[in-house]
Amino acid sequence: MTNKFAALATLVFFSGTVQADGFVEGDAQAGQAKSITCGACHGQDGNSVNPVWPSIAGQHATYMVEQLLAFKNGTRSAPLMLGQVMTLTEEDMRNLSVYYEGMSPAAKSVADPSAISLGQRLYRGGDRESSASACSACHGPTGRGNPANSVPAIRGQYAVYAAAQLRAYASGARKSDGPTRVMRDIAATLSEEEIVAVTSYMQGLQ
Ligand code: HEC
Ligand code: HEC
Incomplete structure (x- = not known):
């Protein structure tokens, strides 16, 4: 919690992408380096091409870090994600989340x-x-x-x-x-x- 507020003062900007929230401290470049496997399901730009897999472009890093931890500790069970998070450290999770937070979500129309x-x-x-x-x-x-x-x-x-x-x-x-x-x-x-x-x-x- 405390680091969320400490980070409030430092809003991070990424040129050419949406503004990141700045609540989570992470290294977007290190996140990008770790993101190659993620792209297979979530899309290289964080916009998934399959409607059963979520888009994560522009998602809040605070939320994403919590979900990656939840997959790892089992409060959210998803076999496809468990294999992905097993080898990630908390630092990797912060880096990946800050990276995807800085991407632009694709607009869609209503489903029905x-x-x-x-x-x-x-x-x-x-x-x-x-x-x-x-x-x-x-x-x-x-x-x-x-x-x-x-x-x-x-x-x-x-x-x-x-x-x-x-x-x-x-x-x-x-x-x-x-x-x-x-x-x-x-x-x-x-x-x-x-x-x-x-x-x-x-x-x-x-
Ligand atoms: C084999 C396909 C696959 C790969 C590879 C994959 N994911 Fe996922 N991811 C999923 C699926 C499926 C879900 C939804 C799980 C569920 O139903 O709860 C998900 C959910 C998520 C969520 C939660 C999104 C939300 O809105 O709650 C995050 C964050 C995420 N993945 C990040 C990653 C990251 C980071 C990587 C790479 C380290 C990665 N994923 C690799 C399939 C994948
Ligand atoms: C009191 C606040 C609150 C209200 C009201 C609320 N939500 Fe949520 N919602 C949350 C929070 C917090 C989470 C993340 C919970 C977690 O970590 O699993 C969430 C998660 C979700 C998710 C999962 C997103 C993802 O990417 O996996 C969906 C879908 C959702 N809410 C839909 C709804 C809908 C539909 C309603 C109204 C019927 C609603 N919520 C009302 C706070 C709220």
Whole structure:
């Protein structure tokens, strides 16, 4: 926690790419050197070409470091990622995360136009009947998340991937949200129709 705040003062800029948040201290060049294998699934520019694999370009480094640790310690189980993180040190994780944070996420359109109104309503206002919280309260009106609190950006993320994550939170298979259980509790209130609609809407956010 403390290094997040200490790093606040030093905003890092990368020429030709999006501005990195500057909450995590890492060496983007060293990260790039380690990123060759990652590109096979996440794309060389961090934009995955397969909708079941997440795009990580422009994702917050605070969040990514936590996820890489979660894959390693098993609170988030993903066989494809476990093999990747086993040999990474925490320093490698910081370097890789700072590298991908500085890349530009590719814009996408909504996955299913017919689901926009339900998806948008839920995203912006939550669901009073099931008491689901408005997603925008934490992920922001345009899906940019919040690096200070490790809230991931979800704009332009593949709906197929994001929906699979919501189901994994709902079933308790993904526990990387920690003791607050914030996403496990929210996802458990969503119907399958709402999961498909809201992730379709998020894919179209820019
Ligand atoms: C063989 C394919 C593959 C390779 C290679 C791979 N990943 Fe992944 N990665 C995945 C999949 C699949 C997921 C989603 C896992 C899940 O379902 O929870 C993922 C998830 C992630 C996430 C979490 C994203 C999010 O939005 O929560 C990060 C960060 C990540 N990978 C970084 C890396 C890095 C860094 C490397 C290289 C060291 C790497 N990956 C190599 C397939 C891969
Ligand atoms: C109180 C804050 C909060 C609210 C409200 C919230 N989220 Fe989240 N969300 C988070 C945090 C924090 C994480 C990261 C948790 C972790 O580390 O696993 C997250 C993770 C996610 C992920 C996984 C992203 C990835 O790349 O793997 C998805 C998808 C998601 N949220 C969708 C939603 C949707 C849809 C809603 C509304 C129905 C919502 N969230 C409401 C805080 C919130």
